[in-house]
Amino acid sequence: MSRAEELVLWLRKELGGNLISAEATAPGRIFVDLKREALVTAAAGLMNRGARYQVGVGYDARKSGPGFALVHTFAFDKDSLLVAIRTFAPGDDPEFDSLTPFIPGAGWSEREYQDLLGLKFRNNPNSKRLVLSDDWPTGIYPLRQEVPHDLMPPAAEEVAFRLEEAPPGTSIVPFGPFHASLHEPAHFSVYVDGEDIKGCEYRGFMTHRGIEKLAQTELTYNDIPFVAERICGICGSVHSVNYAQAVEAAAGIRISRRAEFIRMVALELERLHSHLLWIGVAGHLIGFDTVFMQAWRIREKIMWLAERLTGNRKTYGMVIIGGVRRDINQDRSQDIRVVLREVEREMLSLEKAILKDRTIHKRTRGVGYLSPEEAVKWNLVGPVARARGLSIDARRDHPYAAYDEVEFEVPVADSCDVWGTLVVRLKEVYQAIRIINQCLDKLERLPRNEPLSVDLEGPIPPGRQGLSLVEAPRGEAVHYVLTGEDNRPGRWRVRAPTYPNLQAVPAMLLNNKLADFPIIVGSIDPCISCTDRVLVVERSSGQARLLSRQELESISRQKRSGK
């Protein structure tokens, strides 16, 4: 009996009448519908059976279905199985049981829908506002269907997020929203005692762009890959491939093998440039700018390659639903091989120089320690988890595209600190090169006449669920798509790898030195824009006003004396 059948049987037995349906639409996916009373029982049962919590998805189904829907997805990494459990609540009583008390990683997902859909969560330990800006009027839930996507509430200036007071004996050092070590806006209010970090509070979601809302109100299926690509400034292809896979899974589209391999080449190129970028940034964060420049010099070759392959350095624009847009022909594949050989050679010498540098050891070893147990508790993903001895990799555990046809290793480190993430990322560079070379071999052997993209004969039927994973350079990215009417998805949920990893940062920071703050936050390679993608907030108050110098000075003085 396979794990999937076993789980379905268990659910039937455990939940009895509370189970509405359980179906396996695709291999490795189970979509379960439950009554909401059974949510906690089901989730706790799945966790006890070794599941890893991924993400919550809420959507407004009041028009087509029984009210608000809430989906929680779980992964069984050893069995290549994803389970999505969906519950509904009537429109006038949108209350669900909170999973946060026993799955801390679910906290953000729940707070997100509390903000965006007006859902309520019983027993949620922290119900502070997460996603919406502080001056967003209460009672307007942007992800509800009746709210237009370009709604612009007036900006209120005197409203501010209430940060917690510093615990006794400590003082607050504010990192962000603009800080040299954070490359995107996020705020960490760090409690320090001297130079020791005693805790921190995070306030993010300052760059919402309303992409999900936009997708379900304005864009069409084939527009979204190009918008999805712009969710992230570094791993764009991850999101477009992931979205396309989710739609293809929901609609039952099989793409050609050629397209699968080309997508893999794009994804692995992205991993290469992202890891090199991270190595550089990590060097910069510990004040070693030469590592930064040298890593980026090597990275530049990858960018050059991407530009030639796809027409752009970063936003490849390769993916549409049903396949890809550009081929990799013989000449191009030769280009790739030449560049990869160079990169591999350069990387070998750079790796040696970095790993043997005792001064780098000093700054990274034992810094940002998080035990493997904590890592499981916080559902860490990607190199951050692999540096803590958890061998999880969506490419191996839940193979997508044609990853089951190539050979690669998943490097794992057990030092549980920043050093481990550095080692894991360095090793992954070679694995990415290995995968690309195998893809090129396979591409050359495929028949030339295979189409790059398949043509869809009919519309994509509404109401189907698709769930897709892609191992982004930073970890596993999850996309959930519910197909909808009007040639656009009814719900599209993006969970970037930073979303779970960032939740664990306060735990990593604890009892480290203030000087290590940049490298600890940097070690998860935080992608704030991926995480903040959600909603419609445009904070302009309509008319801009220039503050005079006196005003500015007096404001900044008031702020200070107010403390």
Next chain:
Amino acid sequence: MNATAVVINLIYFLALAPFLEGVMRKVTARIQSRQGPPLYQPYLDLLKLLGKENLNAAGHPVFRLAPLLAFASVLSAVALLPLAGWSSFLAHSSDLMTLIYFLTLSGFSILIGALASGNPFASVGASREMMTIIMLEPVLAMTLILGVVSSGSLSLLPATAGVSATRGFSYFLMMAVYLVALQAFVSRQPFDIPEAEVEILEGPYVEYSGPNYALFRYTLNLKRMFYSWLFVVGFLGFLLPEGPVLNLVIQTGLVLVLFVLISVVGATHPRFRMDQALKFYAGLVMLSLLAVGLRVKGW
């Protein structure tokens, strides 16, 4: 004659200090495979900053006073320096203690400026700066005391010349200690901890802008040049008897070499954490004490 020495000192330092920063930036750029800014870039930066508005976010008079004080005290120290073997006429009314006093004063003014700004990053930077001063001033003092031990005089010219009077074990030990400490005196990696751009945003200078900041930049440049020059004067004091100009040229050349060295070390190291650096500094202080002890013994 001696009054001109003071003027020459000041003009020479004021003119050359930004250029040396240019050298530093160029060398760093080459190590990082970059083109790097032109050598005259620091002059342009200073000019640009001088032309900007002075924002006094703290609204505290000390905040405005601090850069002036820092600049003035470094300039005073420069005026005392026996450049190319000249002793300025100020040397008669001053000694080593005056020199150390001025240098500490300039570090101290950065501190009070930072504390007056009230910025949390500035206060973290100030506390780091303070620890650095406390740990490193002894190294500077020991170096000079080494000269005092040999020459038996607290006057500047004999004391600095006395450092290299006996090229024994103590001389080489002190030279090594000073070279390592120099990296911290000039605040480059691995010891640019009080400024630490990615951690605390240039620390003490975070609230400064415009001419105030230009003064601090200039102070830093002058300080870097001063500490390097002190090394050249003290440890490499090979003076030719009849040629002050030639001496000046040789010393300038040596300082340039020293700057290249500083840049190379700076570009190939990450920044240390304060706790790591403190242990390091403590070691330096111990070694410098040891060197003085050895010199007293005559080694």
Next chain:
Amino acid sequence: MWLWNKIKQLAISFRAGVVTLRYPFESRPAPEDFRGQPVWDHAKCIGCAGCANHCPARTIFLRDICQEVRILLYDSSRCTYCGRCADLCPEKAITMSDRFELATDNRQDITQTIELFMMTCQRCGRCYDLEIKNYIDRLSRLGYRYDSLEVRKVIQRSTADFSPEELEKTIGYERPGRLDK
């Protein structure tokens, strides 16, 4: 050990030499197949609206000011240079050029406007849809379009026959959704 490591690091750096360009003074050529600013060929464009229908960033606007004249406006300031317009153009009237240095203080410099004289299709007014094989690309707005060229907004509304009322309604179009205090 430490010194050897540092010497090796320096060797890596110096072997690479100087790799940065003197960029604004030295041009950086774009590779072939680069996706730069799209350029419309007046002579080839048939005004089918294919590009406007599939622009993910909604930067191509169509306004039918009467039965025969259609204005196409492309606003590069929000363009993401994905190249979908060039892909889908049935007449290959759009090419992705190699121009990428597009910073300007005047929006008009990066705006392209084409006035097209249109013939009326007896059946549908504007024929284009059947050119595309892919079903999900085919589902788009046909007929007469009334996008706002002033506020650069695609107005999701089109009519089968030319409608002066619709034209009238969209002249003073303002973006919706702003709440008052």
